[in-house]
Amino acid sequence: METVSAHPRPTEAAHMPLTPVLSERYALTAGQFGVVAVLTAWCWYLSYIPLFYAVTWRHAMVGQWIAEQNALPRVDPTLALADGMEWTTTSWLSDLSFHLLERAGGALALQAALVVLVGGASIGLARLFYVATSSKWWMLAGLAFVLPFVWTRVGVLRPELAGAGCFVLLLLMWQRLRTEPAPNSATGWAAGAWLPLLMAVWANLDGSVLWGVVALACFALGEFIDGWQERRDPRLVARDSGCRWRIWLAQASIAATLCTPLGWDLWRQAASLATSALGASFGGLRPMLVASWLGLGLLATWALFGVLLRYGRAAFRAGDVLAFVAFSLLAGYNESLAPWLAVVAASILIPHTAQLCRDRDWFGALIGAAGGSVSGDVLVVAPVPESGNGANMVSAGQAGTDSPEETAAKPFQFAYSLAALLVIWVAFALSPLATPLLGGKPRPLNRIYSPNTPHAIAEFLRGQSPKGLVWCPEEWGDWLRWNGPAGIKVAVNSNASILPRIVRQDYAQVARADGTWTRTLDRYGVEYLAVDKQTQQRLADSVQSTLESWTVVYEDESALVARRKEAGE
Amino acid sequence: MSHPQHKSRGNLGVRLFWWSQAVFLAAVVAVPTVAGWTRDPRPRLPQFEMEPTRVEPLHDNPLIVTDEQLAAVLKKLEPRLRHSQPKINYVDHALRFWGVDATFQDPACLSGEELRKLLVDHEAFQAAWGKDTKPLMSLRNGLVSVRMQQGNATASHVDHTLASLAECGTPLDFDLSLPGQIVPLRSLLASAVARFEINQQEYEWTTLAAALYATNGSSWYSVDGERVDFNRCAQRLMRQQYQQGVCYGNHRLYTLVMLLRIDEQKSLLDDSTRSAIADHLREATRRLIASQSPEGYWDQNWPDAKSAARDEKLETPLSRRILATGHALEWWATAPAEFHPPREVLVRAGQWLAKEIDSMDQSAIEKNYTFLSHAGRALRLWRSGE
Numbered sequence: 001m002e003t004v005s006a007h008p009r010p011t012e013a014a015h016m017p018l019t020p021v022l023s024e025r026y027a028l029t030a031g032q033f034g035v036v037a038v039l040t041a042w043c044w045y046l047s048y049i050p051l052f053y054a055v056t057w058r059h060a061m062v063g064q065w066i067a068e069q070n071a072l073p074r075v076d077p078t079l080a081l082a083d084g085m086e087w088t089t090t091s092w093l094s095d096l097s098f099h100l101l102e103r104a105g106g107a108l109a110l111q112a113a114l115v116v117l118v119g120g121a122s123i124g125l126a127r128l129f130y131v132a133t134s135s136k137w138w139m140l141a142g143l144a145f146v147l148p149f150v151w152t153r154v155g156v157l158r159p160e161l162a163g164a165g166c167f168v169l170l171l172l173m174w175q176r177l178r179t180e181p182a183p184n185s186a187t188g189w190a191a192g193a194w195l196p197l198l199m200a201v202w203a204n205l206d207g208s209v210l211w212g213v214v215a216l217a218c219f220a221l222g223e224f225i226d227g228w229q230e231r232r233d234p235r236l237v238a239r240d241s242g243c244r245w246r247i248w249l250a251q252a253s254i255a256a257t258l259c260t261p262l263g264w265d266l267w268r269q270a271a272s273l274a275t276s277a278l279g280a281s282f283g284g285l286r287p288m289l290v291a292s293w294l295g296l297g298l299l300a301t302w303a304l305f306g307v308l309l310r311y312g313r314a315a316f317r318a319g320d321v322l323a324f325v326a327f328s329l330l331a332g333y334n335e336s337l338a339p340w341l342a343v344v345a346a347s348i349l350i351p352h353t354a355q356l357c358r359d360r361d362w363f364g365a366l367i368g369a370a371g372g373s374v375s376g377d378v379l380v381v382a383p384v385p386e387s388g389n390g391a392n393m394v395s396a397g398q399a400g401t402d403s404p405e406e407t408a409a410k411p412f413q414f415a416y417s418l419a420a421l422l423v424i425w426v427a428f429a430l431s432p433l434a435t436p437l438l439g440g441k442p443r444p445l446n447r448i449y450s451p452n453t454p455h456a457i458a459e460f461l462r463g464q465s466p467k468g469l470v471w472c473p474e475e476w477g478d479w480l481r482w483n484g485p486a487g488i489k490v491a492v493n494s495n496a497s498i499l500p501r502i503v504r505q506d507y508a509q510v511a512r513a514d515g516t517w518t519r520t521l522d523r524y525g526v527e528y529l530a531v532d533k534q535t536q537q538r539l540a541d542s543v544q545s546t547l548e549s550w551t552v553v554y555e556d557e558s559a560l561v562a563r564r565k566e567a568g569e
Numbered sequence: 570m571s572h573p574q575h576k577s578r579g580n581l582g583v584r585l586f587w588w589s590q591a592v593f594l595a596a597v598v599a600v601p602t603v604a605g606w607t608r609d610p611r612p613r614l615p616q617f618e619m620e621p622t623r624v625e626p627l628h629d630n631p632l633i634v635t636d637e638q639l640a641a642v643l644k645k646l647e648p649r650l651r652h653s654q655p656k657i658n659y660v661d662h663a664l665r666f667w668g669v670d671a672t673f674q675d676p677a678c679l680s681g682e683e684l685r686k687l688l689v690d691h692e693a694f695q696a697a698w699g700k701d702t703k704p705l706m707s708l709r710n711g712l713v714s715v716r717m718q719q720g721n722a723t724a725s726h727v728d729h730t731l732a733s734l735a736e737c738g739t740p741l742d743f744d745l746s747l748p749g750q751i752v753p754l755r756s757l758l759a760s761a762v763a764r765f766e767i768n769q770q771e772y773e774w775t776t777l778a779a780a781l782y783a784t785n786g787s788s789w790y791s792v793d794g795e796r797v798d799f800n801r802c803a804q805r806l807m808r809q810q811y812q813q814g815v816c817y818g819n820h821r822l823y824t825l826v827m828l829l830r831i832d833e834q835k836s837l838l839d840d841s842t843r844s845a846i847a848d849h850l851r852e853a854t855r856r857l858i859a860s861q862s863p864e865g866y867w868d869q870n871w872p873d874a875k876s877a878a879r880d881e882k883l884e885t886p887l888s889r890r891i892l893a894t895g896h897a898l899e900w901w902a903t904a905p906a907e908f909h910p911p912r913e914v915l916v917r918a919g920q921w922l923a924k925e926i927d928s929m930d931q932s933a934i935e936k937n938y939t940f941l942s943h944a945g946r947a948l949r950l951w952r953s954g955e
Contacts, residue, residue: 081768084791084795084796084797084801085794085795085796086794086796238582238583238586238587239583241582244582244583244586247586248586248589251593264600267600268600268603271600271601500766500767500768500791500793500794500795501793502766502768502769502793503768506768522810522813523768523770523809523813524768524808524809525808525809525810564810566873
């Protein structure tokens with residue numbers, strides 16, 4: 001940081017230009033200001049997303065259990081009918097964090113966590129694309145590519161969001177490692193420890209660390225394949241200290257995932273994904289349908305990959321191709337993994353697309369081309385220098401990339417920086433997260449929580465204190481367990497995939513009001529039946545019209561609650 | 570030009586690299602392999618012993634049924650099943666009632682051995698039911714199953730046949746002659762337990778059979794990976810309202826009593842479950858005391874007489890009352906005295922039952938034989954103890 005070297009005399013000072021105290025690296029250009037504004041607007045939007053009534057609360061309850069028992073659960077403490085199913089959380093640190101956050105700051109703290117996790121991951125992604133393309137426009141294009149795939153996943157606070165943040169960090173770290181030689185000092189080696197450390201933390205935050213392991217395995221194997229291709233002899237690959245270092249680092253990082261209370265069990269669960277709690281946490285087998293938006297998106301992504309293979313000058317790194325194929329297969333196995341594929345695909349395809357556009361002079365004036373250059377046949381990503389203006393690393397003259405002229409010294413060179421700070425502050429001040437700090441009217445419940453949150457049902461049940469089982473829609477189970485009477489036993493919740501098969505079948509039968517569904521409820525000793533009239537209309541009608549052993553004890557326009565009649569009632 | 574020191578350091582790095590790759594790859598191969606070997610080390614069955622636990626009668630109370638009344642009742646309920654196509658649910662109920670050692674002077678009656686043979690020997694079954702009838706027991710996909718609820722040639726309750734064999738003391742190495750092969754009773758028990766799920770429709774008799782042969786209270790895992798032990802079975806038995814379940818919920822109460830009795834010998838349950846069962850049975854007794862009719866019987870509405878008694882399958886009140894009263898007296902006969910109602914309640918019930926059975930004609934007895942077998946067994950148990 002530059003400082004003013006001496007205090008000039010008053011008469012001299014009147015004739016001297018002011019010298020900035022801040023380094024010029026903090027002087028934003030108009031384009032950079034635009035990026036800050038877009039990301040700030042995104043975070044501001046995130047702060048207004050109400051908390052969903054499922055998932056988050058189950059994790060917070062598991063976290064509460066962990067805090068109280070000082071141990072990991074061996075069965076799901078939130079799901080009475082799964083008390084014989086061995087299960088443990090693969091996201092204990094996130095669960096505990098959700099619980100502690102909720103206890104400390106209530107719903108607002110959880111909303112803030114959502115903003116930090118999604119906003120942080122978005123900023124990380126932006127940097128990833130920017131470093132790879134040296135173009136703000138391609139950076140925004142990368143974000144726009146990812147957004148449709150992740151749109152349905154970012155609105156619910158879940159441990160997976162922490163995992164997504166870790167994944168972005170992993171890609172950033174690996175991107176940097178690829179351009180660096182092997183360290184030749186203790187400091188350099190220590191710097192490499194960040195990656196294993198990240199993986200160790202991630203393994204405690206969420207089971208999605210498995211996807212990090214997949215990515216690292218692909219990258220490490222890709223390093224070897226690239227080295228082999230380059231030297232035409234696999235034995236010579238090991239002579240490249242940089243390659244050796246990266247493979248070791250990837251392997252050490254994979255091994256670091258053992259640093260969890262689960263230990264080997266995490267890997268054991270990964271090896272038997274189809275039947276393990278880890279597999280269940282992703283929803284098991286949920287194949288992606290081609291005739292769906294996600295399926296079409298996957299096809300389009302592969303089509304783009306084909307175009308780049310056919311027309312692009314730059315060869316793909318083996319690790320990138322392996323990762324792209326692996327994550328495509330994973331997304332095909334379970335469509336909820338599509339966001340992970342989107343991130344991997346964007347990180348690989350966007351730089352190549354940018355390069356192709358530059359080579360073909362497509363969109364030249366509009367969005368420009370990549371700042372990477374072709375060395376041999378492989379796209380080499382230009383690293384962002386840590387000092388100096390971040391936009392200056394691209395050779396001048398490349399159309400559309402951030403040019404030195406953009407950030408040349410100007411009298412108002414910090415104007416955009418100040419404006420960016422102002423935008424950030426205004427966004428914060430206008431967001432609900434500022435209320436505790438700046439005051440203001442707290443948001444109404446229907447703005448803090450999703451509109452269909454079953455507040456009324458939870459409140460009603462609190463007045464009833466049910467001792468038996470409460471049969472409710474799967475989506476309501478988490479909220480009723482969290483916000484209903486203490487010790488309430490709900491039949492299903494968002495972790496329903498771990499229930500015994502017969503219970504899942506019975507749940508589906510009752511939800512459709514099929515056959516002898518009342519006898520099914522008898523079998524479980526159900527005391528209260530909560531029905532969502534919007535999604536279970538047939539069941540609601542059946543409860544209203546045909547039951548002799550049930551009585552409707554609560555009803556509003558969207559839900560009803562029936563209680564089993566006592567003998568003689 | 571390279572320094573020798575650099576070169577040797579480089580070679581060391583290369584060697585170290587290859588060795589580390591070997592170790593890493595070995596680990597990568599070993600973890601899923603070991604996980605595959607030890608994928609599910611959990612026991613799929615409880616530990617069984619060859620002979621079922623004998624649960625001896627505890628009581629001898631001539632006020633409930635006198636010697637003469639009992640003799641008359643037993644005479645009436647002799648298993649006159651030596652005819653073509655005897656109902657299989659009658660056969661397994663009769664076996665459970667009379668036991669395997671029973672013999673009768675009446676040539677129309679099947680002895681205990683003959684009753685058992687009809688159930689476990691395909692040739693005997695075929696002789697009674699004809700060659701066109703599907704076998705009662707068969708082996709499919711490695712599991713032995715008993716045909717059930719598919720007409721008169723099949724059993725009426727899930728694993729009732731198995732439990733009947735267990736209650737009459739059949740050892741696990743006893744041969745079952747299935748079509749074309751012979752398997753031990755252990756196979757039938759193992760199949761029943763392997764199929765068992767804690768939330769299935771009927772579970773009482775499977776629980777009872779498993780408990781009778783169990784060595785201890787160790788848990789096992791269902792095909793779905795659900796941990797099952799006798800505590801969980803007991804909780805399942807107590808989960809529903811009293812009148813729910815087969816035979817107005819009485820099979821649940823009987824199995825709970827049997828779990829307590831077997832637990833005295835095998836330690837199947839933990840303290841909290843024992844205590845919960847005791848509370849549950851006391852509550853059942855309290856309800857029965859409150860709902861007993863002046864004549865001494867109970868009906869379908871035994872948990873609360875204020876509600877109307879109804880049973881879509883049993884039209885006549887007498888059938889319902891024999892079912893409810895006989896079953897109640899049966900589980901009380903097996904239970905320790907601490908779960909009994911005052912003696913006059915038992916006496917009224919026993920006397921009503923004995924008189925009603927005595928006054929029934931043979932066609933009524935044949936029609937209600939399954940319920941009557943519980944009633945007759947109950948009355949006999951009340952006179953069999955010390």
